[in-house]
Amino acid sequence: MSSTKERIFKAALETFSKRGFYKATMDEIAEAAGVAKGTLYYHFKSKDDILDFLIDEGIKRLKQQAIEEISKVNGAIEKLKRIVFVQTNFLYKNHDFIIVLLSQIWGHGDVPRRFREKLSTYLEIIEKVVKEGKEQKLLADCNEKLVAAAFFGMTTSILALKVIREEETVDTQEITDTVFNFALNGLKFYH
Amino acid sequence: MSSTKERIFKAALETFSKRGFYKATMDEIAEAAGVAKGTLYYHFKSKDDILDFLIDEGIKRLKQQAIEEISKVNGAIEKLKRIVFVQTNFLYKNHDFIIVLLSQIWGHGDVPRRFREKLSTYLEIIEKVVKEGKEQKLLADCNEKLVAAAFFGMTTSILALKVIREEETVDTQEITDTVFNFALNGLKFYH
Amino acid sequence: MSSTKERIFKAALETFSKRGFYKATMDEIAEAAGVAKGTLYYHFKSKDDILDFLIDEGIKRLKQQAIEEISKVNGAIEKLKRIVFVQTNFLYKNHDFIIVLLSQIWGHGDVPRRFREKLSTYLEIIEKVVKEGKEQKLLADCNEKLVAAAFFGMTTSILALKVIREEETVDTQEITDTVFNFALNGLKFYH
Amino acid sequence: MSSTKERIFKAALETFSKRGFYKATMDEIAEAAGVAKGTLYYHFKSKDDILDFLIDEGIKRLKQQAIEEISKVNGAIEKLKRIVFVQTNFLYKNHDFIIVLLSQIWGHGDVPRRFREKLSTYLEIIEKVVKEGKEQKLLADCNEKLVAAAFFGMTTSILALKVIREEETVDTQEITDTVFNFALNGLKFYH
DNA sequence: GATGAATGAGCATTCATTCAT
DNA sequence: AATGAATGAATGCTCATTCAT
Numbered sequence: 001m002s003s004t005k006e007r008i009f010k011a012a013l014e015t016f017s018k019r020g021f022y023k024a025t026m027d028e029i030a031e032a033a034g035v036a037k038g039t040l041y042y043h044f045k046s047k048d049d050i051l052d053f054l055i056d057e058g059i060k061r062l063k064q065q066a067i068e069e070i071s072k073v074n075g076a077i078e079k080l081k082r083i084v085f086v087q088t089n090f091l092y093k094n095h096d097f098i099i100v101l102l103s104q105i106w107g108h109g110d111v112p113r114r115f116r117e118k119l120s121t122y123l124e125i126i127e128k129v130v131k132e133g134k135e136q137k138l139l140a141d142c143n144e145k146l147v148a149a150a151f152f153g154m155t156t157s158i159l160a161l162k163v164i165r166e167e168e169t170v171d172t173q174e175i176t177d178t179v180f181n182f183a184l185n186g187l188k189f190y191h
Numbered sequence: 192m193s194s195t196k197e198r199i200f201k202a203a204l205e206t207f208s209k210r211g212f213y214k215a216t217m218d219e220i221a222e223a224a225g226v227a228k229g230t231l232y233y234h235f236k237s238k239d240d241i242l243d244f245l246i247d248e249g250i251k252r253l254k255q256q257a258i259e260e261i262s263k264v265n266g267a268i269e270k271l272k273r274i275v276f277v278q279t280n281f282l283y284k285n286h287d288f289i290i291v292l293l294s295q296i297w298g299h300g301d302v303p304r305r306f307r308e309k310l311s312t313y314l315e316i317i318e319k320v321v322k323e324g325k326e327q328k329l330l331a332d333c334n335e336k337l338v339a340a341a342f343f344g345m346t347t348s349i350l351a352l353k354v355i356r357e358e359e360t361v362d363t364q365e366i367t368d369t370v371f372n373f374a375l376n377g378l379k380f381y382h
Numbered sequence: 383m384s385s386t387k388e389r390i391f392k393a394a395l396e397t398f399s400k401r402g403f404y405k406a407t408m409d410e411i412a413e414a415a416g417v418a419k420g421t422l423y424y425h426f427k428s429k430d431d432i433l434d435f436l437i438d439e440g441i442k443r444l445k446q447q448a449i450e451e452i453s454k455v456n457g458a459i460e461k462l463k464r465i466v467f468v469q470t471n472f473l474y475k476n477h478d479f480i481i482v483l484l485s486q487i488w489g490h491g492d493v494p495r496r497f498r499e500k501l502s503t504y505l506e507i508i509e510k511v512v513k514e515g516k517e518q519k520l521l522a523d524c525n526e527k528l529v530a531a532a533f534f535g536m537t538t539s540i541l542a543l544k545v546i547r548e549e550e551t552v553d554t555q556e557i558t559d560t561v562f563n564f565a566l567n568g569l570k571f572y573h
Numbered sequence: 574m575s576s577t578k579e580r581i582f583k584a585a586l587e588t589f590s591k592r593g594f595y596k597a598t599m600d601e602i603a604e605a606a607g608v609a610k611g612t613l614y615y616h617f618k619s620k621d622d623i624l625d626f627l628i629d630e631g632i633k634r635l636k637q638q639a640i641e642e643i644s645k646v647n648g649a650i651e652k653l654k655r656i657v658f659v660q661t662n663f664l665y666k667n668h669d670f671i672i673v674l675l676s677q678i679w680g681h682g683d684v685p686r687r688f689r690e691k692l693s694t695y696l697e698i699i700e701k702v703v704k705e706g707k708e709q710k711l712l713a714d715c716n717e718k719l720v721a722a723a724f725f726g727m728t729t730s731i732l733a734l735k736v737i738r739e740e741e742t743v744d745t746q747e748i749t750d751t752v753f754n755f756a757l758n759g760l761k762f763y764h
Numbered sequence: 765g766a767t768g769a770a771t772g773a774g775c776a777t778t779c780a781t782t783c784a785t
Numbered sequence: 786a787a788t789g790a791a792t793g794a795a796t797g798c799t800c801a802t803t804c805a806t
Contacts, residue, residue: 004786020298022213026780036788038783043786047780077379102297106290106351107211116352133378140380146369147378149352150345157344158337160297161307178337186377187324187338188268189331195769217797227771232798234769386765402680404595408801418767420804425765429801459761484679488672488733489593498734512760522762528751529760531734532727539726540719542679543689560719568759569703569712569720570650577790599776609792611779616790620776 005043008033009057012050017096020103021051048111055104058097059118062090066125076133077184083126084155084180088172091159098160123148155179196234199224200248203241208287212242212294239302246295249288250309253281257316267324268375274317275346275371279363282350289351314339346370387425390415391439394432399478402485403433430493433486440479441500444472448507458515459566465508466537466562470554473541480542505530537561578616581606582630585623590669593676594624621684628677631670632691635663639698649706650757656699657728657753661745664732671733696721728752 001009011033015024026047030037044050069086070079091098105115126148133139158179162170192200202224206215217238221228235241260277261270282289296306317339324330349370353361383391393415397406408429412419426432451468452461473480487497508530515521540561544552574582584606588597599620603610617623642659643652664671678688699721706712731752735743 002786018299020300020303023300025778037780038788038790039786041781042788080378099297099299103294106293108209108290109211109214112211130378134380137380139378140376142373142378143369146349146366147373149348150370150373153344153346153348154341155344156348157340161340175337178334179341182333182338182341182377183373184377184379185331186373186375187271187321187330187333188375189325189328193769216795228798229771229773229800230769232800233771238797384765400681402682402685405682407799419801420767420769421765423802424767462760481679481681485676488675490591490672491593491596494593515760516762519762519764521760522758524755524760525751528731528748529755531730532752532755535726535728535730536723537726538730539722543722557719560716561723564715564720564723564759565755566759566761567713568755568757569706569715570757571707571710571713573710575790598774610777611792611794612790614777614779615792 002043004033004035004039008035008040008043008050009054013054013096013100016051016054017099021100051100051104051111052114054097055101055115055118058094058101059122061094062087063122063125065090066122070125070129076129076136076138079129080126080133080183081176081180083129084151084183085172085176087152087155088159088176088179091156092170092172095160098156102156102160119152123152126151151183154183193234195224195226195230199226199231199234199241200245204245204287204291207242207245208290212291242291242295242302243305245288246292246306246309249285249292250313252285253278254313254316256281257313261316261320267320267327267329270320271317271324271374272367272371274320275342275374276363276367278343278346279350279367279370282347283361283363286350289347293347293351310343314343317342342370342374345374384425386415386417386421390417390422390425390432391436395436395478395482398433398436399481403482433482433493434496436479437483437486437497437500440476440483441504443476444469445504445507447472448504452507452511458511458518458520461511462508462515462565463558463562465511466533466565467554467558469534469537470541470558470561473538474552474554477542480538484538484542501534505534508533533565536565575616577606577608577612581608581613581616581623582627586627586669586673589624589627590672594673624673624677624684625687627670628674628688628691631667631674632695634667635660636695636698638663639695643698643702649702649709649711652702653699653706653756654749654753656702657724657756658745658749660725660728661732661749661752664729665743665745668732671729675729675733692725696725699724724752724756727756 008029012024012029015029015032018024019028026037026040029050030040033040040050044053066083066086069082073079073082101115101119105112105119123145127144130139130142130144130147134141134144155175158175159170162175199220203215203220206220206223209215210219217228217231220241221231224231231241235244257274257277260273264270264273292306292310296303296310314336318335321330321333321335321338325332325335346366349366350361353366390411394406394411397411397414400406401410408419408422411432412422415422422432426435448465448468451464455461455464483497483501487494487501505527509526512521512524512526512529516523516526537557540557541552544557581602585597585602588602588605591597592601599610599613602623603613606613613623617626639656639659642655646652646655674688674692678685678692696718700717703712703715703717703720707714707717728748731748732743735748
């Protein structure tokens with residue numbers, strides 16, 4: 001990625017996150033990137049194309065990190081923990097991305113559908129681990145598709161709500177632990 | 192609510208859900224409602240105002256149902272189950288609402304912030320039940336704010352993904368059970 | 383004029399003056415008059431019709447007062463003085479009217495043309511007095527049409543500028559004297 | 574001023590004068606200027622902004638000419654004559670401007686107020702000359718603010734009425750003489 | 765006489781996109 | 786590679802007017 005394209009990428013992510021995709025204008029992105037408006041069109045076909053690129057890149061990076069991380073350990077439970085950890089950290093470090101993603105995946109149009117499909121390729125990683133866990137009798141019987149969605153929804157909700165609120169510096173380790181513990185053991189109190 | 196306003200309300204919800212808030216035009220809403228465009232402005236101040244009203248009403252109704260339902264039973268765990276049930280059913284019956292809500296609550300602007308604040312008043316109901324459960328030693332120690340967010344994120348993710356996909360008729364009872372079981376017992380396999 | 387029409391008349395004059403004819407809305411007029419919007423259309427054909435009526439009435443009243451006043455005295459000069467006096471007082475007491483009038487008479491459209499024609503019937507009163515004065519060798523030779531326009535322009539400019547500025551209470555007698563003296567003797571200093 | 578902006582400037586002046594500011598549409602201005610509607614917004618922020626610019630420029634040019642002209646002669650009376658001359662000629666040559674100006678300066682809103690303030694900077698030039706004339710015992714004692722307003726009101730009234738009527742070619746020299754003579758010597762007949 | 769809900773033509777404004785330089 | 790002036794289709798919104806009650 002050329003340095004100019006990189007700058008546009010970052011500026012767009014920031015602008016979409018701050019203003020929302022629709023309210024963000026090409027003028028704003030250009031200004032944030034420090035380039036002329038025409039330059040955006042040299043590097044991207046359209047505004048939609050920038051969004052596509054952003055989502056693509058984001059999910060690609062998230063997947064890479066998840067795959068890399070779970071390859072380091074053995075056992076479905078340990079792998080799951082790593083996934084929660086990666087997810088939390090990634091979303092925390094890339095909250096602009098998650099805000100943009102979460103604003104775009106719901107809805108019936110072609111665009112949200114395409115984004116959901118991309119996201120699915122990430123969720124499949126989780127599903128696979130859950131399935132493994134079930135087979136290894138480490139995890140209880142469950143619908144792994146539902147569980148993957150639940151995992152993702154849980155983590156993003158918690159994180160997005162905290163991050164967006166620009167609260168106190170978020171302790172990602174605490175969230176990782178909470179989510180993981182919640183997911184594994186549930187809320188029931190054991191005497 | 193006058194009958195005209197009611198019709199606009201429903202048309203707007205449907206249109207926003209189908210097309211997305213920004214792509215939906217006032218002309219489309221008017222046509223869907225079977226009124227003239229000017230009539231929209233007789234009942235609402237602006238397009239944003241319609242959205243506001245939609246979110247307000249939706250959350251108000253969700254809260255009403257949740258409160259009513261948990262008043263019927265005793266015990267935090269039973270109450271929690273009812274909440275999951277209401278949430279699932281409400282969101283399933285009002286999937287247009289949930290799509291609109293989920294598309295609008297993320298982001299840094301004033302609008303998403305306001306919507307999150309409204310949503311918080313619903314989450315507080317869950318928090319209260321969780322807190323009760325902890326005090327009664329029915330639920331494990333946990334951060335109830337995080338748990339409430341997790342509950343909401345989990346349910347909506349599962350549901351929205353199913354609903355949007357216009358999948359097979361969704362079995363809300365199954366989802367209720369899955370979510371509740373997951374939340375209560377976690378994923379760990381017990382020998 | 384029925385009491386309702388009278389109220390609309392006053393409300394319209396005030397609203398047009400405060401907001402300008404185009405910015406003023408029928409809603410504002412109705413509210414100022416304390417009636418429903420539909421009622422305006424019971425008494426007047428249209429917004430333009432209200433303006434017409436306002437201008438008509440205003441000029442009619444100005445003419446009446448001028449005619450009555452000049453009938454009280456003899457001699458062109460004395461009559462001219464009375465005209466200046468009436469004009470100043472009337473415009474002061476009816477500054478809403480003068481503001482509306484002055485905003486509408488310039489321009490090429492049919493409406494300003496019609497208003498100028500109505501105003502002409504007042505200017506003719508001045509012209510006639512000036513003509514008389516010339517014939518009686520009391521006033522210097524001059525183009526009475528130009529002089530009448532000058533008279534009107536002079537007085538309204540002075541007054542409007544003072545009145546609009548909502549300055550100190552305007553001393554109409556002083557203005558009358560100044561204008562009259564200026565008009566009669568000019569600015570030249572006589573040694 | 575870029576050539577495009579210049580063309581918009583002229584087209585707007587003509588359109589506002591012909592149709593009135595409020596009846597004139599951006600489409601009309603664009604067409605008159607031979608540019609696309611969007612181009613108007615590339616050079617001006619809004620329709621109001623165009624009006625602002627027009628009034629600014631007009632008054633600036635009128636002031637420039639007046640200042641230049643009175644610098645050519647000595648003596649308050651001669652200067653005054655030049656002012657009347659410039660005013661008459663400028664307004665005649667720029668009757669579109671004067672029509673727009675006169676339609677906009679009356680009223681209580683912020684816009685007319687701002688325009689009056691701009692116009693005041695021109696009137697101050699007249700005031701200064703009148704003051705000089707008084708000090709030099711060339712002009713009678715008078716309120717120079719009132720006199721300046723009177724001068725302006727007199728000239729514009731005469732001119733606007735003539736110009737709008739699209740009468741016979743206006744003889745600006747005759748008007749200059751009439752106004753100047755009227756202003757200097759008054760209407761009284763001297764035996 | 766009076767009301768106010770409903771209308772829809774009209775308009776200012778926005779903004780992604782193009783293209784000549 | 787980069788620019789920025791110009792475009793025009795698209796759209797939210799206004800508001801005078803109508804009419805059934």
